[in-house]
Amino acid sequence: MIENIAAYLDHVVSQGILSLSPPGWGGALLVGLLHTITIVSGAYIIAIVLGILGATGKIYGGPLIRDWLSVYTTLIRAVPELVLILILFYAVPKIINDLLVASGLARIGFSPTVVGMLVLGVVIGAYMTEIFRGAIIAVSRGQTEAALAFGMSTYHRAVRITLPQMLANALPGMANLWLSATKDTALLAVIGFNELTLVTKQAAGSTRAFFTFFIASGCLYLLVSVLSTQLFAWAERRARRGAPEIRRGKV
Amino acid sequence: MTVPRFVHLHRSAMMLLALWLIYWCATRLKWDWLPLYWHNGLIQAGLRNTVLIFAISWTAGLLLGTLLGLAQAIGPIYAAAPSRVYCTIMRGTPLLLQLWLIYFGLGSLFPQIPWIRNSGAWVYLREGWPFAVLSLSLCFAAYEGEVLRGALRSVPKGQLEAAKAFGMSPSMQLRRVWLPQAFHLALPTLGGDAILLLKSTPLVATVAVKDLFFVSDQVRQDTFIVYEPLIALAVMYVFFAGIVALCFRWLERRVPNRSLGG
Numbered sequence: 220m221i222e223n224i225a226a227y228l229d230h231v232v233s234q235g236i237l238s239l240s241p242p243g244w245g246g247a248l249l250v251g252l253l254h255t256i257t258i259v260s261g262a263y264i265i266a267i268v269l270g271i272l273g274a275t276g277k278i279y280g281g282p283l284i285r286d287w288l289s290v291y292t293t294l295i296r297a298v299p300e301l302v303l304i305l306i307l308f309y310a311v312p313k314i315i316n317d318l319l320v321a322s323g324l325a326r327i328g329f330s331p332t333v334v335g336m337l338v339l340g341v342v343i344g345a346y347m348t349e350i351f352r353g354a355i356i357a358v359s360r361g362q363t364e365a366a367l368a369f370g371m372s373t374y375h376r377a378v379r380i381t382l383p384q385m386l387a388n389a390l391p392g393m394a395n396l397w398l399s400a401t402k403d404t405a406l407l408a409v410i411g412f413n414e415l416t417l418v419t420k421q422a423a424g425s426t427r428a429f430f431t432f433f434i435a436s437g438c439l440y441l442l443v444s445v446l447s448t449q450l451f452a453w454a455e456r457r458a459r460r461g462a463p464e465i466r467r468g469k470v
Numbered sequence: 471m472t473v474p475r476f477v478h479l480h481r482s483a484m485m486l487l488a489l490w491l492i493y494w495c496a497t498r499l500k501w502d503w504l505p506l507y508w509h510n511g512l513i514q515a516g517l518r519n520t521v522l523i524f525a526i527s528w529t530a531g532l533l534l535g536t537l538l539g540l541a542q543a544i545g546p547i548y549a550a551a552p553s554r555v556y557c558t559i560m561r562g563t564p565l566l567l568q569l570w571l572i573y574f575g576l577g578s579l580f581p582q583i584p585w586i587r588n589s590g591a592w593v594y595l596r597e598g599w600p601f602a603v604l605s606l607s608l609c610f611a612a613y614e615g616e617v618l619r620g621a622l623r624s625v626p627k628g629q630l631e632a633a634k635a636f637g638m639s640p641s642m643q644l645r646r647v648w649l650p651q652a653f654h655l656a657l658p659t660l661g662g663d664a665i666l667l668l669k670s671t672p673l674v675a676t677v678a679v680k681d682l683f684f685v686s687d688q689v690r691q692d693t694f695i696v697y698e699p700l701i702a703l704a705v706m707y708v709f710f711a712g713i714v715a716l717c718f719r720w721l722e723r724r725v726p727n728r729s730l731g732g
Binding site (some may be wrong): 259282283286294297298299301302303305306309310349398400401403404405406408411416421423424427429430433434436437440441444445 | 478480481484524558559561562564565566567568570571575579609667668669670671672673676683696697699701703704707708711712
């Protein structure tokens with residue numbers, strides 16, 4: 220068994236299908252991974268902005284804003300990501316260009332990467348809104364009251380009190396969302412984005428070495444998820460520093 | 471005097487807007503392809519395949535997930551460790567990648583094995599749906615395994631001690647006390663995960679299974695209509711997700727929460 224595997228690995232390396240330079244596909248896989256990480260990082264930043272705006276609107280906004288935000292979060296979470304990505308793939312660039320034309324500006328072309336970021340950002344922004352809403356509500360009321368008593372402005376209350384404390388509550392949910400976002404990028408392969416899963420399929424198809432490539436890129440995805448889990452755990456420890464330890468009853 | 475909720479101005483405005491939007495969609499958009507694809511049976515086939523694939527992989531995934539959860543919660547180390555690794559791997563890689571690995575990988579392996587080629591199952595193994603169901607079940611099982619591991623651990627200890635005090639055998643404790651309460655605790659998460667599974671079924675269209683997504687893709691390729699088939703598809707999935715959510719709400723209401731007071 221072990222000899223077979225060793226022989227197979229030797230075969231893969233000597234044939235060079237996983238090597239980094241062009242006859243092998245290793246380099247192409249890494250470029251695909253880079254595309255995946257670029258798209259998911261951009262989408263995540265868009266989602267954080269949407270999430271903060273959405274959560275603020277849901278908590279402090281008027282009835283109209285709250286209703287519209289409920290429509291946004293409910294609809295996005297009820298429709299399959301693949302369908303949403305397809306709809307937004309056509310709709311987002313069109314809406315932006317229509318707005319630009321309406322305000323007298325020139326149309327702009329979108330690179331596939333930017334479209335991918337926007338589309339995925341709008342989708343995970345809905346989930347982010349819900350995570351942030353829960354996290355903001357969980358910030359103890361005494362904290363904002365104390366800030367008010369200090370005479371802080373709304374801006375200072377948000378930036379110095381609510382957002383930093385909210386972060387510790389939001390980070391577990393944000394970590395989950397990051398992991399599912401890295402996996403959702405794979406859906407962009409269906410509409411032809413040149414990211415890791417699509418490159419893997421092309422490599423596997425042209426070399427007929429299906430298991431080698433799908434397992435190799437599975438390992439890359441796992442690597443990303445393991446590393447980012449560590450990173451988020453560190454971020455959460457840092458966000459919670461100085462906060463009372465509730466779990467061990469040391470409040 | 472309090473105003474009843476339904477006369478709130480903004481709600482009425484939203485309602486009017488929604489009605490106008492539905493009217494606009496119905497009159498301004500192109501729907502002439504609908505009767506065509508209803509008459510040639512593609513829409514019904516898509517509906518049937520989506521529902522079947524969802525139902526089969528939900529059932530299989532939940533069964534396997536229960537085993538994975540049990541193995542991690544009470545199993546010996548040689549059962550707990552592999553299922554832990556399995557859950558981590560399946561949850562750490564995209565479903566699309568798993569689906570393509572199983573479909574293209576196994577699909578290229580099977581024809582080389584003579585006894586599979588000559589067996590009666592070969593007729594089915596040439597199609598996409600066995601692989602689609604297999605990969606959806608395997609992936610869903612990994613998620614449910616994690617959920618049930620947590621739920622099995624959070625059943626109150628007093629319940630298990632009471633079961634033991636009644637003289638129940640270990641298997642009876644599991645059947646009558648531990649598992650039912652764990653499932654009840656996990657119900658909200660199970661409901662959410664069922665909807666997640668439903669939302670990942672369109673992926674099977676990439677391995678040539680003729681589900682709803684496949685049909686809408688077909689319509690878009692035949693007629694060059696961009697939005698309408700996608701909107702119809704989105705409405706269908708929202709409808710299905712609503713039904714699943716209602717089923718789980720009904721299940722949750724069937725058992726009063728007080729039974730978990732221990």
